[in-house]
Amino acid sequence: MTSASAQEPKLEGTWKSDWQLTKKHIDAECKLSEKLVRGLQQLMGKMTVRYDGGRAVFTMPESHFEIEGESRLAEGWTFEAKLKLLGRTGSQIALITESDEPFLDDSITLMNFEGPDIYWVYLGHSSIADHHVREYFRRVPPDQSASTNVK
Structure with a gap:
């Protein structure tokens, strides 16, 4: 028998x-228009989050996307937030994320x-989306982590 912490x-x-796991969920569980799914595809599947002790570093690379046939460029960004653990189970972690960034409210x-x-994570009623979507994240192997972070 293993310990609970293991x-x-x-x-x-x-x-x-x-994006592939997120899209699989959208196709199976969400009733979104094709236009909205295309919009989400342009945003999701790009961001990385590095968790290190009591902080998280969020990084979104520069990306090109299209809105109504017009090509656009979104600048990349990186910001850091403090984390406080609220609790955990064998399959969930609850955190409070605190940031000094003016565009990011503290959140659970x-x-x-x-x-x-x-x-x-569920994006149902977040500032990012209100479409009852799950965004999936996959751990990056340590030998690939350096290449996924924008400095």
């Missing part, structure tokens, strides 16, 4: 948004793990 999900390391995030290297 079974709890581990967050330390770098995680990348996974519930991370739902589907294994040691995949978790999802």
Whole structure:
């Protein structure tokens, strides 16, 4: 028999948004228009989050996308937030994320793990989206983490 802490999900390391898993959920569970799905595809699957002790570093690379046939460029960004653990189970971690960034309110995030290297967060009523979507994240192997972070 293993201890409870050995079974709890581990967050330390770098995680990348996974568009393929997110899209699979959207196709199966959400009733979104094709236009909205295309818009989400232009945003998701790019961001990385590095969890290190009591902080998270969020990084979104520069990306090109299209709105109504017009090509646009979104500048990349990186910001850091402090984390406070609220609780954890064998498949979930609840955190308070605190940031000094003016565009990011403090928030509570519930991370739902589907294994040691995949978790999802619900975007149902967030400032990012209001479409009852799960965004999936996949752990980046340590040897690939340096190449996924924008400095």
